[in-house]
Amino acid sequence: MLHKRTWTPLLLGEARSVQSSKRAYWREGGNEPSGISEPLPKIHKLAINGTGTGAAAATSTVTASGSNANGFSQAAADSGNTLTNSTSALIQGGLRYTIYSNDIGYLCEIEIGTPPQSFLMLMDTGSADTWVPSTECLPQNCGNHFSLGANVSSTFQKFNRTFEVTYGSGAVSGVIGADTITVAGMTLDSHPIGVTLQESVQFADDKVPFDGLMGLAMSQLSHQDVPTIVDSLQSAGLIKNAILGIALGRFTDGENDGELVFGQADASKFDPSTTQTLPVTSSDGFWQVALSAVTIDGQDAVVNRQAILDTGTTLMMAPNDDIGNGMFSIPCTIEQVVTMTFGNVAFQIDVRDLIFQPITNDSRGSCVSSLSAGTIKNGDTWLLGDSFLKNVYMTTNVNDKTVQLSARMDAPGS
Template sequence: MRIHWRSVCSGPAEADMVRLLLLLLLCPYTSWALLRVPLRRAPSIRSQLRANGQLQDFLRDHHPDAFSRRYAHCFPAGTPSLRLGRSSEKLYNFMDAQYYGEISLGTPEQNFSVVFDTGSADLWVPSSYCVSQACALHKRFRAFESTSFRHDGRTFGIHYGSGHLLGVMARDTLKVGGVTVLGQEFGESVYEPGATFVLARFDGVLGMAYPPLAEILGNPVFDSMMAQKGVEAPIFSFYLSRRSSGSGSGGGVDGELVFGGIDEALYNGPITWLPVTAKGYWQIKMDSVEVQGVSSFCPRGCQAIVDTGTSLIAGPTNDILILQQLIGATPTNIGEFLIDCARVSSLPRVTFILGGMEYTLTAEHYVRKEMLADRELCFSGFQAVDIVSPQGPLWILGDVFLSEYYSVFDRGQDRVGFAPARHPADH
């Protein structure tokens, strides 16, 4: 949690000057336990494809779930790490997500931009040996320049709807948010096909889910931070700006990730906590989903993933198609759902009931407005994604939801907390 220097440094007024100076010198170090990573938001890959007139061709030429992803190993049967039984559950969007921050790997440091993704548990960046066009347009890890690099020897594969990501495993020193992690396992991608990687503003992905979700054997980054006592508390928290606000908490950034605690200046009211129901994703129970105050979906409860790596809110196909009708969204021939911009102010509220608390989104929150040439288009912030789990179909609370609610992920007590996010327009 946040430490105030007064609670550590208070003492009698008559304390001798040397002792006082020592305390004052030591006090600033206590705040280092809160590690802040500024997050930036770039135009989504969908909007870039759409602006370039490439979206329809891309969706036609690739799998219908081109913007969803499924992790799966791509090596012959018998490979020790082949676990196909799990990969069938790992289907959701992250390529459209464009909140990213900076990390460094190696000695001396090599900097990369990554998506901090609570929906996965692996860290990967492009390798200098990568042969794909996407790698040529992004920063690449040069293992031969790092004195702390350790070759692993294992290979890994990630299957996306639009192609495969293949690579080799490694270990090196990682720095993120002011903390150093020694010997962190990560992947060096050597093959990144697909237009989405070419357009992505980020170089790689840093997964922040539970270890069972990892395809790369070894500790995920936050587990390494905890094991090496790099954070004061086993907690991290996200603030994501609204698209319309232009910037986030200050300094021109669009969001903030805090390792080791929370930032009380970025939310209003108390945090409401929900227990994690399955330790893979950050999975919680959702009581129901209401449209304009009427319970419409999963009235007997269902499961939801809290995922910073998904840009929209996703749910089972049948439910989402009904929801699109209820908010007046109409399908297009490129897989998008359009809304009449003139009707946005009259559209119904959509409320998610979590732990008995109501989390309401107005149309201004769930409608995405984008400019195409000189025309404003309004798109639904909901998408259909079918994920089967032992607990039933899963919903995904992505960035459309998380930009309205500050989110806290507590590994110590296996729970997720929400509070209304404090945006500049709220002051």
């Protein structure tokens, strides 16, 4: 059963140039990319620029009229406060993804404590820390989200250790605790978890639909200096390998078949003849792999890049030198074929995933592009979020330090 609560929708307004704010992984001392402002944590709240910079955020929602061949309808544009449950038939170790709004974020339910309490979590391959609010956190610091502490769980322990995680879009801090955590029917006893005592407004705001965050990158990225849930499931013998299988649904498909599987891949979700096994190219804990090429209508736009694959990011970001500055408007009726080549396979991006939302009330006019520019680590790295990942089946393997990408059964050209 999903939690029932209310929040206001994300806002858009009229513009020709849109500046995107995004959740990111830049750590303390790192550089936040240019063109980033007013972000919600890990999901996008779009702020509107005029011809210059610093324009205020929009104050009215977009209502799109009609629809176009790319699938934008009034329902899609007005879906800012919806959760779309998955109907996927689960295999062992699987969780159903819930889509927030029109693919803004992907959430799963887990249980923590005794008696078990359900928490709705943003599942994030771009970080490695898991946390939920503490019952000791004041409402102005953590919002109206479900919380964890000794007064709600008889098995909760609080340690004399603090933690702080700084994201590109905000920060959380608190203490390290431990409690019983159940994920996909598998229970870990006394597992470390962060409980927050302070969250920036980007996390604490009541309209943020998730209670906490589960980090699914590799453990060396953890600010809490604890193993990830995936590593612990393997250590406990609950899964044979520290593998995640990830399939993201798409709101405009009219159904949600998204799932997250611990310990194996779901062979029913992808075409095995397209599977590419890619070694991780970074030692910092991100799922970073070689991106051979990005092509537009069969012509290489860039070659020999790196890509970080991040389910906690809504859109995509490329280096400024590759695509120019800012975020762009494109025709909502775009028909160009965009592919990203990993290994020997070019994975096509569905045209619906090249556009985010209409800029005005005409869904056949201009749309916000799902691709923006910024600096990610160094000048050759792309950040590929859900706009790309909806088009592939991704399997991460901690033991082998590899990522496998495969075409979805329903992918363009399959």
